[in-house]
Amino acid sequence: MGKITILVPAYNEEAVIEKMYERLNEVCANLNRHTFEFLFVNDGSRDRTLQLVKQLKEKDDRVQYVDLSRNFGKEAAMIAGLDYTQGDAVIIIDADLQQPPELFEEMIHWWEEGYDDVYAVRKEREGESWLKKWTSRKYYHLLQKVSQQDVYPQVGDYRLLDKKCINALKQLRERERYTKGLYSWIGFKKKEISYVAQPRVAGETKWKFSSLLKLAIDGITSYSTVPLKVWSIVGIIISLFGFIVLAIEVIKTLIFGSNVAGYTSLFAGIFFLGGIQLISLGIIGEYLGRVFIETKERPLYFIQEYSESDQVENEPGQRSEIRNGRGD
């Protein structure tokens, strides 16, 4: 018998929050070996998400909430939830019911068997554009190649984490978070289960293509220095190539005399090299930017308010320390 926290990051989810609660309620009613806490992290929603959560809390004291001071993004919302939770395990699930809560039973089963991180892999995605499917497939392919760790494709944040994993994740306070990589970095006993992704029940996806691109770049640059190193090799090859062409030109000039033709190739060369230099500068900037952000050591989030659980069991008072997002 343990306490399991269902962690739901929510940003502008007024359309789904009640449906979500009903499903959670239904599913958890059948899982009576454990006690549950439904923890909604309101990530600075501009709609009625927080009000709805508070209404639910009045009816059901398993409902808890953490309200962030603004929209910090899903990654920060998740760590805020992990800082807050005092359960023996946490299940992270999206608010939009794309991930079926019916999987809880299987997750909990494996947890009881001794696994620390039971993660759900989606088999195929329904109701998503081909562009998103294609880019995400390609991206994971690339990420797997350049980073030294296994980042499992098609693995989202839908997973059950044991207290051990929660405590480990809480210690990783990097700002540019890429949690999918962190899960594999911390290790512990992992178990994979699978499900078919559902279309969102209501509301719109909160990701823009640009934010997916940012997440993709974060993913690569936080787990690999390959992009930083590869340019020196490209540089060497290009300079070598340039040197050979130059040598040929010099010899040609010596033999056939000078001619002023060749502006095109000259310009092409300048543009090509200029481009390569700009790209490599950009990549250095990407890493430097991360260093800059990390050195500021800012908290990951701020909390506007949070619900005080009535049934605080272990380590009372710990929750008051989460206020500034520094964890413990």
Ligand code: UDP
């Ligand atoms: N989310 C969040 N903060 C954000 C963006 C999203 O807390 O800035 C939450 C959102 O409410 C949802 C989950 O993260 O519960 C996944 O978001 P979404 O369904 O929009 O992403 P997708 O499923 O399209 O990847």
Ligand code: MG
């Ligand atoms: Mg979704």
